[in-house]
Amino acid sequence: MVHTPVIGILGGGQLGRMTALAAIRMGLRVRFLVPKPAGPAEGLGEVIVGDWKDPDVLRRFAEGCTVVTVESEWAPADVLEPVLPEGTALWPKAETVRIIRDKGRQKRVLAEAGLPLPAFACCATLEEALAAAERFGYPVMLKRYRGSYDGYGNFTARSPEALKTGWAQLAQEDGLLVEAWAPFVRELAVLVARSPSGEEVIYPVVYTKQEDHRCYLVQAPAEIDPAVAEEARRVARAAVEAVGGIGITAVELFELADGRILINELAPRPHNTGHYTIEGCYTSQFENHVRAVLDWPLGSPELREPVAVMVNILGRRSSDRIDLRGLPEALRIPGVAVHLYGKMQVRPGRKMGHVTATGSDPEEVRRRAETAADLIARYL
Secondary structure: OOOOOEEEEEOOOHHHHHHHHHHHHOOOEEEEEEOOOOHHHOOOOEEEEOOOOOHHHHHHHHOOOOEEEEOOOOOOHHHHHHHOOOOOEEOOOHHHHHHHHOHHHHHHHHHHOOOOOOOEEEEOOHHHHHHHHHHHOOOEEEEOOOOOEOOEOEEEEOOHHHHHHHHHHHOEOOEEEEEEOOOEEEEEEEEEEEOOOOOEEEOOOEEEEEEOOEEEEEEEOOOOOHHHHHHHHHHHHHHHHHHOOOEEEEEEEEEEOOOOEEEEEEEOOOOHHHOOHHHHEOOOHHHHHHHHHOOOOOOOOOEOOOEEEEEEEEOOOOEOOOOOOOHHHHHOOOOEEEEEOOOOOEOOOOEEEEEEEEEOOHHHHHHHHHHHHHHHHOOO
């Protein structure tokens, strides 16, 4: 009898959904563990709703899984690892997730590896934060160590008064990360897929456009000097090695005016900056994540066409009703792929889906993607 691998996913949001779709296409079975019902995961495999910080719940969930992976760095890989059933793998390892989920620890590990970063300080008190900002010069970025994503948990402080306000809003029991402002000319990102046996592929360097600290648009490849692209790939590869990343690891970067590259932050799983790979590359980030955690041969990360542009579909109001009136009109635009995530509630800025367009002319491809995304988002 042929054994069908079972992929366990801690989490049931859109990243778990798209990972599951890639696994299902290859004939694999998928099992989710979620702390509360999650729309994106529904209908894509076995969904277990339970306390995912309970070791017994985690052990029962993992029994029968070939491998367990994480949808986000907040997933309790550290709780699962000690009770992992014999024969079940966990990738990335809990230590990798622990390093990345805490921004202070992440920065320290990358700094110890000699990688380029903005100046930073882990501050336990407001007084320490004010002193760090004085050293770095304003503006500075305040970042929660844990629990920040999509702009939540970040604060730009342009004065001591603003820093005090940000501290009051964001500080956790062990304080905040204070980071010198990086005078970047653009933000870039690189995805690295690595398997436990050491095989590795690196995706094209992409340009990312942020609005309100949220990813709005991704263009692949980034229109940058080849030497800058090579340096971005080198830095990304070294960062992933420093944290022991297995599967997909995303590395967000700053490009400075003189061509230098600084690391912004890492994610130990598929990432918003790689959604374009579904239509844009021969092997999507989600398929290569599945292949990697199973220690299967990795697929080509090369682009199918010269340009791919992904635009996020962000909620514009608060509602318990999903209005898709704009979808048919968006689908009339040629060469556009629409991905909606099955979320049942809309909130301003919430990622409800994304649109990808491909082609040869960057401006024309971007126009198609932005137009389609706007047609859908205007009713959300």
